Amino acid sequence: MGTTIKDVARMAGCSIKTVSRVINNEPHVTQELRKKVQAAIRALGYSPNISARRLARNKAYMVCILLYPGFDPPAAGLLPRVLDIGYDENYDILFQSYFPALSRSRNKLVELIGGRRIDGFVSTPPCDADGFVADLLTTYKVPLVQIDPFDRSGSTPYVAGDDFQGARAMTEYLIGLGHRRIAFLAGARNLRSSVERLAGYRAALAAHAIPVEERLIEPSEFTFDGGYTAARLLLARQPAPDAIFAGHDTAAYGALFAAQEGGWQVPRQLSVCGFNDLTLSRYIWPGLTTVHQPADRMLEQAVRLLIDLLNGKPLEQREHILASRLEIRGSTAARGGIAAG
Amino acid sequence: MGTTIKDVARMAGCSIKTVSRVINNEPHVTQELRKKVQAAIRALGYSPNISARRLARNKAYMVCILLYPGFDPPAAGLLPRVLDIGYDENYDILFQSYFPALSRSRNKLVELIGGRRIDGFVSTPPCDADGFVADLLTTYKVPLVQIDPFDRSGSTPYVAGDDFQGARAMTEYLIGLGHRRIAFLAGARNLRSSVERLAGYRAALAAHAIPVEERLIEPSEFTFDGGYTAARLLLARQPAPDAIFAGHDTAAYGALFAAQEGGWQVPRQLSVCGFNDLTLSRYIWPGLTTVHQPADRMLEQAVRLLIDLLNGKPLEQREHILASRLEIRGSTAARGGIAAG
DNA sequence: CAATCTATTGACAACGTTGTCAATAAAATC
DNA sequence: GATTTTATTGACAACGTTGTCAATAGATTG
Numbered sequence: 001m002g003t004t005i006k007d008v009a010r011m012a013g014c015s016i017k018t019v020s021r022v023i024n025n026e027p028h029v030t031q032e033l034r035k036k037v038q039a040a041i042r043a044l045g046y047s048p049n050i051s052a053r054r055l056a057r058n059k060a061y062m063v064c065i066l067l068y069p070g071f072d073p074p075a076a077g078l079l080p081r082v083l084d085i086g087y088d089e090n091y092d093i094l095f096q097s098y099f100p101a102l103s104r105s106r107n108k109l110v111e112l113i114g115g116r117r118i119d120g121f122v123s124t125p126p127c128d129a130d131g132f133v134a135d136l137l138t139t140y141k142v143p144l145v146q147i148d149p150f151d152r153s154g155s156t157p158y159v160a161g162d163d164f165q166g167a168r169a170m171t172e173y174l175i176g177l178g179h180r181r182i183a184f185l186a187g188a189r190n191l192r193s194s195v196e197r198l199a200g201y202r203a204a205l206a207a208h209a210i211p212v213e214e215r216l217i218e219p220s221e222f223t224f225d226g227g228y229t230a231a232r233l234l235l236a237r238q239p240a241p242d243a244i245f246a247g248h249d250t251a252a253y254g255a256l257f258a259a260q261e262g263g264w265q266v267p268r269q270l271s272v273c274g275f276n277d278l279t280l281s282r283y284i285w286p287g288l289t290t291v292h293q294p295a296d297r298m299l300e301q302a303v304r305l306l307i308d309l310l311n312g313k314p315l316e317q318r319e320h321i322l323a324s325r326l327e328i329r330g331s332t333a334a335r336g337g338i339a340a341g
Numbered sequence: 342m343g344t345t346i347k348d349v350a351r352m353a354g355c356s357i358k359t360v361s362r363v364i365n366n367e368p369h370v371t372q373e374l375r376k377k378v379q380a381a382i383r384a385l386g387y388s389p390n391i392s393a394r395r396l397a398r399n400k401a402y403m404v405c406i407l408l409y410p411g412f413d414p415p416a417a418g419l420l421p422r423v424l425d426i427g428y429d430e431n432y433d434i435l436f437q438s439y440f441p442a443l444s445r446s447r448n449k450l451v452e453l454i455g456g457r458r459i460d461g462f463v464s465t466p467p468c469d470a471d472g473f474v475a476d477l478l479t480t481y482k483v484p485l486v487q488i489d490p491f492d493r494s495g496s497t498p499y500v501a502g503d504d505f506q507g508a509r510a511m512t513e514y515l516i517g518l519g520h521r522r523i524a525f526l527a528g529a530r531n532l533r534s535s536v537e538r539l540a541g542y543r544a545a546l547a548a549h550a551i552p553v554e555e556r557l558i559e560p561s562e563f564t565f566d567g568g569y570t571a572a573r574l575l576l577a578r579q580p581a582p583d584a585i586f587a588g589h590d591t592a593a594y595g596a597l598f599a600a601q602e603g604g605w606q607v608p609r610q611l612s613v614c615g616f617n618d619l620t621l622s623r624y625i626w627p628g629l630t631t632v633h634q635p636a637d638r639m640l641e642q643a644v645r646l647l648i649d650l651l652n653g654k655p656l657e658q659r660e661h662i663l664a665s666r667l668e669i670r671g672s673t674a675a676r677g678g679i680a681a682g
Numbered sequence: 683c684a685a686t687c688t689a690t691t692g693a694c695a696a697c698g699t700t701g702t703c704a705a706t707a708a709a710a711t712c
Numbered sequence: 713g714a715t716t717t718t719a720t721t722g723a724c725a726a727c728g729t730t731g732t733c734a735a736t737a738g739a740t741t742g
């Protein structure tokens with residue numbers, strides 16, 4: 001440890017520049033000398049000092065992923081894959097909490113950019129609901145890739161899921177099961193995905209000429225408690241809904257809990273479904289029917305896109321929409337069992 | 342952007358060294374000059390280049406947390422708190438997948454150390470089941486804090502939960518409910534916590550003079566599938582157990598699923614409980630009775646310990662054992678309802 | 683065989699900080 | 713008032729890489 005390029009040069013009997021060439025696979029070194037240098041590197045257990053390289057190259061080789069402070073724990077299951085990409089591409093990946101409109105968050109961001117500590121950013125929703133990050137990074141000319149941005153105008157590349165189609169497909173699936181009184185748990189209005197999902201729900205009902213009953217659309221946060229509270233409210237009213245479609249799995253967990261606690265048989269008396277297909281959704285009983293959203297692949301692709309950009313590869317397309325698909329499990333069933341209720 | 346200490350010095354009309362003194366809150370600068378420099382810093386939006394500082398100080402200000410590749414997604418809920426510590430102490434926190442005995446993992450580790458890229462490490466189980474990391478870091482004199490290490494000898498500081506007492510208390514709670522045929526889902530033998538929990542289970546039975554029935558101890562992995570398979574096996578045998586104590590919540594989810602799928606009424610006919618209190622355990626229905634293990638605080642404390650060490654603070658004690666407590670929810674109940682089965 | 687071109691190699695500056703130490707100015711002591 | 717001490721300031725080297733460019737050796741051409 002503490003061995004530098006000088007030690008290697010001394011041992012191999014050449015200049016430091018030649019060693020540098022070998023390290024970076026540059027041409028203009030004879031096979032013979034190259035071998036000798038490589039042997040010296042191995043013998044000394046040398047690896048280049050990253051800080052020095054970063055300074056000399058004026059590049060941090062570091063990418064930052066902005067996360068909303070209370071971000072969904074299960075969503076972190078995607079970490080390992082992202083880390084692997086970083087490993088392969090020789091970038092370090094830094095996670096950072098970011099809460100919009102918090103001066104602490106903003107200062108940190110400015111510090112990271114100004115200190116040339118980060119080459120590029122990935123923002124996850126709803127971190128940049130107000131567009132501050134996108135604006136700041138644009139003026140500083142620091143690359144950014146957004147995940148599911150609220151505002152899709154502008155020129156920032158982004159990755160998103162197909163929320164509208166997913167919600168529409170799920171609603172049609174429920175209609176196909178015979179359900180007519182389908183409640184919808186909508187999320188925050190500053191979440192693009194939330195807005196899109198609600199639109200998909202409405203579109204499906206409209207396509208089947210089922211009038212939208214506004215009382216069945218319950219504004220709730222995409223959290224367990226939000227789903228729980230909203231479901232209790234909905235189930236207490238007469239007539240009760242046939243099905244509850246939560247805009248997010250976490251809210252669906254809350255709804256499921258409330259239903260089972262209230263003695264409802266799921267899915268015999270009530271169908272429940274969600275959106276996102278979090279890891280957990282397969283584990284609870286009955287398994288949650290949901291729209292599978294490839295969250296891991298979204299983050300993965302965002303990081304890959306960013307790194308390609310940093311490596312000088314030109315951007316081929318600005319929008320990257322990943323398809324979603326229905327994941328049918330045990331929490332939904334055909335209407336009819338309901339006669340018993 | 343691109344502004345350096347030189348620009349600030351020029352604007353403030355002083356040397357770069359003086360600016361450096363102001364940045365680092367060093368003495369020997371008059372109030373007057375200090376103000377002038379600070380004004381220049383603000384005016385230029387300057388923040389010091391981190392790579393240069395790291396090189397000059399020969400310190401990376403970077404800490405690495407080694408994670409087992411398939412680590413439990415919910416466990417990542419602790420991320421935000423850890424990130425905040427890093428922020429406050431001005432260290433970057435880097436996550437790295439580490440799979441023992443994989444040359445790729447080992448090489449990366451050597452690279453991180455040799456390149457002086459990381460000042461210190463935190464290892465989470467079962468990354469270092471074979472002790473390779475601890476040995477390597479010891480020879481390189483790179484600080485390490487372990488979480489729940491398998492081998493507690495040696496001199497490496499570590500943080501762990503009180504697995505033995507936790508499992509013992511849970512078992513005694515079940516005994517208190519009247520259960521006698523208590524099955525235990527044991528985990529991998531290279532996990533310290535797994536071994537300790539089994540020992541706690543045995544100790545509780547022994548204390549109440551209940552003979553340990555080896556057929557009730559089912560070796561299973563601490564995963565959903567492991568718990569599912571083991572529970573199906575146990576429930577198919579005659580006589581069936583009164584209760585299933587899974588050594589980990591994830592396995593408990595599997596057991597719960599298997600039981601409910603098989604038509605068992607939980608907790609009327611069968612009590613199920615787990616260990617760890619993952620975020621999910623509150624969300625499933627019935628809520629999972631479990632041993633609360635402060636996983637977030639464990640990681641938090643490990644990181645804090647490491648940073649203190651790196652800041653030159655002497656280590657006060659090598660062992661940090663955090664207490665656990667029972668978290669009673671709906672998945673366990675007194676025996677007696679069982680008469681119906 | 684001289685002249686040109688090409689491939690290899692290394693000396694040295696640069697990157698933007700911090701650390702060392704000497705120079706100066708101001709204050710305190712005799 | 714001369715001398716010592718103390719506080720302030722800056723010139724310059726160092727950290728370990730990479731980039732520029734000139735020097736050399738070898739191959740190719742006329």
